[in-house]
């Protein structure tokens with residue numbers, strides 16, 4: 001989360017592993033195109049579906065809990081799921097080219113800030129969400145994203161952009 005809090009991922013597939021292994025074994029021992037093979041196949045498929053159900057349910061409960069504890073009555077914004085939130089420095093906005101999943105911490109090559117992979121992404125998501133909200137309300141993007149226009153005399157004319 002943007003405040004640095006973390007939630008451990010529940011390992012539902014790992015928990016179901018022994019049962020899945022047994023069901024796979026049972027299926028492999030059934031004669032092809034027999035009724036018993038079909039039964040074993042659907043038993044295995046149901047077990048996989050249960051893992052997916054548990055994941056979905058858990059995500060739903062966690063997101064509801066986060067909203068209840070922090071954001072009830074606040075604004076909600078959806079963020080593009082393909083936004084490069086992991087690869088962008090939440091401090092200076094520099095975007096790096098690669099970020100393999102095994103990299104959990106990294107230093108920004110531009111500003112030198114040390115980032116936790118997920119907390120950095122959470123901060124970017126928060127910033128994106130706030131920007132989207134401004135757009136939805138008919139406002140511009142956040143002022144820090146618009147370079148100030150300075151004329152030769154050094155007068156800040158950025159006010160003109162907003163009128």
Ligand SMILES: [Zn+2]
Pocket residue numbers: 089090091092093094108109110111112113
């Ligand atoms: Zn940076």
